[in-house]
Amino acid sequence: MSEEKEQWLEDLIRLSEETAETKTEKQARILEAAIEIFSEKGFAATSTSEIARKAGVAEGTIFKHYKTKKDLLLSIAGPIAVKLVAPFLLRDFIKMIDMPYDRADEFFRALAKDRLKFARENTKIIKILIHEVPFQPELLEQIKSLVTDYVVKRIEKIILHFQEKGQLVEAPPWRIMRTGASVVIGMIITHVFIVPDFPFDEEKEVEMTLDLLMHGIASRSGEV
Secondary structure, three states, X not given: OOOOOOHHHHHHXXXXXXXXXXXXXXXXXXXXXXXXXXXXXXXXXXXXXXXXXXXXXXXXXXXXXXXOHHHHHHHHHHHHHHHHHHHHHOHHHHHHHHOOOOOHHHHHHHHHHHHHXXXXXXXXXXXXXXXXXXXOHHHHHHHHHHHHHHHHHHHHHHHHHHHHOOXXXXXXXXXXXXXXXXXXXXXXXXXXXXXXXXXXXXXXXHHHHXXXXXXXXXXXXXXX
């Protein structure tokens, strides 16, 4: 097992210890092993025997703590969705969103840098959420609720503010959010998940992505 744990796992164990049920050392190893294999192979292709081998425990130990493989998945992704998406995943993100920005491009630049950094630091759990959320109704509803309550309302307010200042086009806020999310998430997925070893200048990439978001892809030379 790697000595370097992603921040999500440390927070998951810490948060679990703050609740009535304290995670044992074996449970922590099972969680870490499960996240490693789930992120590499997906939930359906992972067996509990593989998780047990990687965690260094008997397969029966897994079922002592988790009734089914799905319970194990939910014990990982559930707290991520409920406890970590709200206070951890969104804690610093909300702080960043709530900061005052003079210009719309400053806000989108901060957002792009923050989410790129977060994706790099939490690659494995994000892979699990990407793989499993569409097929797990409980997780999908948790994520939708948290994103709506914690993110959408705040960003809508910011968009309306910059529209009033004449810095963003007059369009429904949800359409601007959709466009911004598509561009920023596309950049993150490309560099963190599709071609993570491809070298690139992060500052330049963020600025070029921001330029395309704010000004579009049409030529500015005036030529048709």
